[in-house]
Amino acid sequence: MDVSRIRALRGPNLWSRHTAVEAIVSCEPAERSLVHLPGFESRLRALFPAIGPVPVGAQRADVSLAHVLEAATLALQAQSGCPVTFSRTSVTVEEGTYQVVVEYTEEDVGRLALRHAEALVRAALTGGEFDVAAAIAELRELDEDVRLGPSTGSIVNAALARGIPIRRLTQGSLVQLGWGSRQRRIQAAEVDTTSAVSESIAQDKDLTKKLLHAAGVPVPIGRPAATPDEAWAVAEEISLPVVLKPQDGNQGKGVTVNITDRAQLDRAFAAAAEIGEVLVEKYLPGSDFRLLVVGDRLVAAARRDPPHVIGDGEHTVRELVEIVNADPRRGTGHATSLTKIRFDDIAIARLALQDLLPESVPEKGRRVILRNNANLSTGGTATDVTDDVHPEVAARAVGAAQMVGLHVCGVDVVCESVLRPLEEQDGGIVEVNAAPGLRMHLSPSYGKGRAVGEAVIDSMYAPGDDGRIPVVAVTGTNGKTTTARLITHLFASSGLRVGMTNTDGVYVNGRQIDSGDCSGPRSARNVLMHPDVDAAVFETARGGVLREGLGFDRCQVAVVTNIGAGDHLGLNYITTVEDLAVLKRVIVQNVAATGYAVLNAADPIVAGMAAVCPGQVIFFAADRQHPVMATHRAQGRRCVYVEGDHLVAAEGARRELLPLREIPITRGGLIGFQVENVMAAVAAGWGAGLDWDSIRRALSSFASDSDNAPGRFNVMDYRGATVIADYGHNPDAMRALVSAVDALPAQRRSVVISGAGDRRDQDIREQTQILGAAFDDVILYQDACQRGRADGEVVALLREGLQGAARTKQVDEIRGEFVAIDLALERLQPGDLCLILVDQVEEALAYLARRIRGAAAGG
DSSP, rough: EEEEEEEEEEEEOOOSSSOEEEEEEEEOOGGGGGGTTTTTHHHHHHGGGGGGOOOOOGGGGGOHHHHHHHHHHHHHHHHOOOOOOOOOOOSSSSTTTEEEEOOOHHHHHHHHHHHHHHHHHHHHHOOOOOOOOHHHHHHHEEEEEHSOOOHHHHHHHHHHHHTTEEEEOSSSSSSSSHHHHHOOOETTTTTTTTTTTHHHHHOHHHHHHHHHHHTTTOOOOEEESHHHHHHHHHHHHSSEEEEEEETOOOOTTOOOEEEHHHHHHHHHHHHHHEEESSEEEEEOOOOEEEEEETTTTEEEEEEEEEEEEEEEEOOOOOHHHHHTSTTTTESSSSSSSEEOOOOOOOHHHHHHHHOOOOOOOOTOEEEEESSSSSSGGGTTTEOOOOOOOOHHHHHHHHHHEEEEEEEEEEEEESSTTTTSGGGTTTTTEEESSSSSHHHHHHSSBBOOOOHHHHHHHHHSSSTTTTOOOOOOEEEEESHHHHHHHHHHHHHHTTTTEEEEEETTTEEEEHHHHHHHHOOOOHHHHHHHHHHSSEEEEEEHHHHHHHHHHOSSSSSEEEEEEEOOOOSSSSTTTTTTHHHHHHTTHHHHHTEEEEEEEEEETHHHHHHHHGGGGEEEEEEEEETTHHHHHHHHTTTTOOEEEEEETTEEEEEEEEEEEEEEEGGGEEETTTOOHHHHHHHHHHHHHHHHOOOOOHHHHHHOOOOTTTTTTTTEEEEEEETTTEEEEEESSSSSHHHHOOOOOTTTSOOOOOOOOEEOOOOOHHHHHHHHHHHTTTSSSSEEOSSOTTTTTTTHHHHHHHHHHHTTTTTHHHHEEESSSHHHHHHHHHOTTOEEEEEEEEEEHHHHHHHHHHHHHHHHHOO
């Protein structure tokens, strides 16, 4: 068994909507059926009893080691606490080779589970050892390390429940909510509207106290001290007992409370000084409460108790701590509802104040305190008291948060009870926290949890707001780049700032910010991360979907222009047009329930995708009488078609007429494939909710030139001859180009063509078979990149396609694209037409522009 080409599918993909790890697994003949591996399954189950069902009985002969690897990878993650359910193994066209796909919730964990599963299978094959407990422990530890903590996780889960898309920006807790100009960001429980100034104030406990006092909020008196002597002087001034804490500390680190003598103070000063400047405050008697303020309201409150154990008259303090830490709710980090009690030097020192040692056996019922503070991170517990908070106490907490300027704020209060106003019981606010932990409110030790994540999301997004911008995904074999550019133009003409990705680059608000083939998910995610994008249009190529899935969870509109046989068939196990359609329809399967799929009714494979669309469908075709169109129109649904010299958008009795003479890209309707592109774009704009005046205005101002649509039927004049530059590179494109060129007058027609080496031989030959029937002269050139082909191999296949050409009289073979262009231009006479199928689009168009400028200047 060989496991190779492991990929992480980070978005909706060919297999499912789940994130998943995909691997190519090759099995030897004996490994392709468990029937040929006697004793294997019993050894496997002995090593890993929880693997779950591996198909047996009638299907046993079809179960390979690849299927076992799939089951083991899924089960290992499930046993580690990961909520995964989906997996699949698919047989490829290569004998003994399988695609294994297993869902993950954290990519690193999914990859590690696959490696452990492979080791498990090999151990079962050879009768070797496999430590399943160690593997699961490693997976669980990794999962806890890489997944979002409870605070950030609660906000993210609340966002997902609202339909708000999320993207984790770092390995830490920085997360983007929403898309483009509608995005917001959080880090832990801190929101992006909280200023650095407010955060800085919250970190300065002395300054915070001064501001709160100025706002009429009760706070303990005290001030900073630079030395133990100064701290003692402050303590005597404000009267013992006192509290010492770092002025900019967090999580209770370095805090000592209820200090009553100089020796205690000296030890406390040393502990606090290790962290920062020391603050001395009056000790307030009572319990420690955390009040959570979100926006302008109190959303949760908890009483925090310091880590402690209760004596039973039998066990030592150390043993009692071990018993408490055995609680499965207690962990070492923040992922569990409780944290293990730390039995360290600080705990031993606290025991000494109670006249106890670690080996002391406290009497039954005695409460033994192991720390001075009540933070959950050091083993404390929390009891929900949200329903008990007096309105005046809540008002003081809200006032404190607003005085500092915190949108999500943990307010620490010390008082006897939250049932009465603080002023009545000499209570006070001792601290505010800019990024408070939410764990104690989500899963308190006692009492009910509170929906604090939902409260944060509600403060960031208005009811019904999902933080999304319109997203249009475009795919197909031909026309997708022009269609994407035209849809972008429709949005821009409606006043929206548009982000677009295609095979030419990434564009934001008309400015190119990246170049090259950017039709994959990474470029799409970058656009959705850009704060100046109000709408997004993504050309969605097959390669990106195969490698990584989609760059978005769902789209408002999915456009499929057509499906042709020349689109990289034979690569990555996509061997038939039907295979290609299953891949391309991924965007249709991920249309929003309120969105639209725009489908070519004249292409039966594309039309069939309507069955998998969760939303509605807009069909387009030139012939309104096409059976698919006729049925759809009869049902009162949206259609776009051609009627006479107009393009028509119809829904029931409603009709919008768009004169083709006012759409320059179609040349009055003469260029058939451009008419199809326009129909697709109009349907997409309609599905996205654009108004018809904006659509008409946009269509009239879009020209198929090298600026708007480089390499997409760019028509130029050269000394009275017509020159057309296009990036067509498959048989379907050739047919469309021949049809378009036939509609244009010309005395003599010539074509310049090369071929992409990563196509099948028959697809390369077929291109010149089509062109040979339509052009008088053919110039073949070898392009810059042969894509795995031998020198001259592609040109030879192109020449084979011209054998027996009905029209072609002259064939030339040239090395170099620009040399071929020069030869074609030199031969042109006024009235001639030359189609140049460019390879290096930007460079070739720039070269043509220079030649045409030179000709116009008489050069």
